[in-house]
Amino acid sequence: xxxxxxxxxxxxxxxxxxxxxxxxxxxxxxxxxxxxxxxxxxxxxxxxxxxxxxxxxxxxxxxxxxxxxxxxxxxxxxxxxxxxxxxxxxxxxxxxxxxxxxxxxxxxxxxxxxxxxxxxxxxxxxxxxxxxxxxxxxxxxxxxxxxxxxxxxxxxxxxxxxxxxxxxxxxxxxxxxxxxxxxxxxxxxxxxxxxxxxxxxxxxxxxxxxxxxxxxxxxxxxxxxxxxxxxxxxxxxxxxxxxxxxxxxxxx
Amino acid sequence: xxxxxxxxxxxxxxxxxxxxxxxxxxxxxxxxxxxxxxxxxxxxxxxxxxxxxxxxxxxxxxxxxxxxxxxxxxxxxxxxxxxxxxxxxxxxxxxxxxxxxxxxxxxxxxxxxxxxxxxxxxxxxxxxxxxxxxxxxxxxxxxxxxxxxxxxxxxxxxxxxxxxxxxxxxxxxxxxxxx
Numbered sequence: 169x170x171x172x173x174x175x176x177x178x179x180x181x182x183x184x185x186x187x188x189x190x191x192x193x194x195x196x197x198x199x200x201x202x203x204x205x206x207x208x209x210x211x212x213x214x215x216x217x218x219x220x221x222x223x224x225x226x227x228x229x230x231x232x233x234x235x236x237x238x239x240x241x242x243x244x245x246x247x248x249x250x251x252x253x254x255x256x257x258x259x260x261x262x263x264x265x266x267x268x269x270x271x272x273x274x275x276x277x278x279x280x281x282x283x284x285x286x287x288x289x290x291x292x293x294x295x296x297x298x299x300x301x302x303x304x305x306x307x308x309x310x311x312x313x314x315x316x317x318x319x320x321x322x323x324x325x326x327x328x329x330x331x332x333x334x335x336x337x338x339x340x341x342x343x344x345x346x347x348x349x350x351x352x353x354x355x356x357x358x359x360x361x362x363x364x365x366x367x368x369x370x371x372x373x374x375x376x377x378x379x380x381x382x383x384x385x386x387x388x389x390x391x392x393x394x395x396x397x398x399x400x401x402x403x404x405x406x407x408x409x410x411x412x413x414x415x416x417x418x419x420x
Numbered sequence: 421x422x423x424x425x426x427x428x429x430x431x432x433x434x435x436x437x438x439x440x441x442x443x444x445x446x447x448x449x450x451x452x453x454x455x456x457x458x459x460x461x462x463x464x465x466x467x468x469x470x471x472x473x474x475x476x477x478x479x480x481x482x483x484x485x486x487x488x489x490x491x492x493x494x495x496x497x498x499x500x501x502x503x504x505x506x507x508x509x510x511x512x513x514x515x516x517x518x519x520x521x522x523x524x525x526x527x528x529x530x531x532x533x534x535x536x537x538x539x540x541x542x543x544x545x546x547x548x549x550x551x552x553x554x555x556x557x558x559x560x561x562x563x564x565x566x567x568x569x570x571x572x573x574x575x576x577x578x579x580x581x582x583x584x585x586x587x588x589x590x591x592x593x594x595x596x597x598x599x
Contacts, residue, residue, distance in 0.1 A: 248569040285520045341464045342522035342543035342559070364521035380521070381560035382569060390427040390561060 220258045223251050224294050232302040236398040238387045246297070249382055253289030253365070260286055288365035292345055295376050301404035311405040315412050318357045333359050333377075334396040340379050348375040348408070350415040357412070372415035375408045425476070428561055432468030432544070439465055467544035471524055474555050480583035490584040494591050497536045512538050512556075513575040519558050527554040527587070529594040536591070551594035554587045 226246050231239035260282040267275035301307035310326060311319065323329035329348075336359050337346025344363045349371025351358050360371055368376070377399060384395035439461040446454035480486035489505060490498065502508035508527075515538050516525025523542045528550025530537050539550055547555070556578060563574035 244568055252569070281520070341460070344521075381564060385560060385564045386568075389423055389565075390431070 218261075221254050221261075221290060223247075223254045224297065226297055228300075228302050228305065232305075233300060233307070233402045236401045237300070237384075241382075241384065241386050244386075245378075245382060246293075250290070250293040253286045253293065256282065256286030257290050284367075285365050288367040291367045292365055292376055292378070295373055296378055298407050299375050299377075299404055300399075300402045301406075303402065305404075306406055307402035307404055308400065309405060311409060313409065314416070315405065315409040318412065322357050329359075330400055334393065336361055337377055337379055338393050338396055343380040346377045346379060347371070347373055349373055350412055352415065355416075372411065372418075374411045374415070375403065423565075424557075424561060425472075429469070429472040432465045432472065435461065435465035436469050463546075464544050467546040470546045471544055471555055471557070474552055475557055477586050478554050478556075478583055479578075479581045480585075482581065484583075485585055486581035486583055487579065488584060490588060492588065493595070494584065494588040497591065501536050508538075509579055513572065515540055516556055516558055517572050517575055522559040525556045525558060526550070526552055528552055529591055531594065534595075551590065551597075553590045553594070554582065 223246070226242070229239075230242040230246070233242060260279055264276060264279045264283060266272075267279060310316070316326065319326055319329050323332060333346060333348065340346065340361050340363070342363065344361055344366075345368075347360045347362065347368045349358055349360050349368050350356075351371050357374065358371060360368060362368060367373075377396070379392060379396075384392065388395040388398075439458055443455060443458045443462060445451075446458060489495070495505065498505055498508050502511060512525060512527065519525065519540050519542070521542060523540055523545075524547075526539045526541065526547045528537055528539050528547050529535075530550050536553065537550060539547060541547060546552075556575070558571060558575075563571065567574040567577075
């Protein structure tokens with residue numbers, strides 16, 4: 169699976185703490201790609217050249233999540249929406265690189281919105297595809313072990329968690345995402361919602377559910393709660409467990 | 421149109437009624453934190469109701485004048501600001517297509533500068549800095565079943581059913597209003 173890597177600046181800057189922690193914590197489903205280490209460089213113009221971000225392959229066919237998420241949705245969501253974020257991110261980063269070289273600080277700041285929107289969109293969707301799996305590949309199989317314990321400790325039971333997650337996420341005003349995230353300071357799993365494509369930076373992302381209308385409208389129309397009920401049938405708890413294990417063992 | 425009107429707008433109406441009932445209660449009890457806690461629901465549902473109510477009358481079937489270009493004072497105002505109607509539509513569409521997430525594109529009347537201006541707003545935030553003349557919904561629910569992800573195609577098409585008469589009426593009212 170192709171994967172994008174982090175962006176290195178000279179002088180030891182990186183784009184934002186969120187991006188660097190994402191680059192370290194992010195693993196597509198089966199392969200692990202090591203991000204470039206961030207290095208201090210002597211001269212402002214001596215930066216590591218980077219390759220463009222690319223759309224990660226979907227780990228399953230477009231129709232594999234049916235009947236819970238339609239093939240039509242998966243195809244447009246992956247090949248159009250996510251692709252657009254990848255394209256937008258590449259454009260924004262190219263412009264940012266230019267502004268950075270020119271030491272144009274207002275120009276850099278002016279690009280932050282496009283970077284956050286498209287960068288967040290790329291990050292979020294990349295996490296999302298591996299948060300889902302066809303039922304015959306374990307999608308929907310309930311969590312066990314440390315992950316289940318963490319959920320039970322926080323929410324009482326898996327059902328109570330799902331219920332609370334769905335209520336909270338259904339209530340997102342406009343476009344956004346619902347997340348189960350790991351809070352490293354409190355060592356707790358917590359539900360967080362975010363607007364638009366804002367990436368989850370306060371927690372280690374474990375499970376994200378897209379509630380932009382494009383994620384469900386063709387199939388569920390305005391009934392976001394029905395989509396949220398159905399999607400648990402294809403949630404890939406194995407990936408969630410892997411992310412939690414990594415977050416708990418990480419010394420960062 | 422059916423889902424947009426009978427489901428989405430209806431949901432904002434319902435949500436607004438619930439929020440206002442709760443607000444009334446908090447208001448009577450002089451519960452200020454409670455009132456503030458309700459602001460989000462009031463803005464979202466109230467804005468949704470206001471915006472969609474303006475929207476339906478911003479559109480009309482072609483046989484009832486939908487798509488017929490503006491004339492008179494409205495056309496002059498647009499030309500003064502944007503050069504031509506086509507230039508306005510082009511700028512409006514570019515600006516509105518670029519809304520990140522859910523939101524609206526507006527042509528609004530700026531009472532202080534006496535100019536018509538393009539404004540975009542997120543989610544259901546109502547237009548308050550200008551008198552709303554024309555609003556176009558770019559939440560995905562406004563176009564997705566037909567146009568899928570291609571918001572620009574929806575924005576190209578919608579001008580065929582924009583009811584410029586309503587826009588002109590709103591401008592006339594705004595210009596004559598002493599408020």
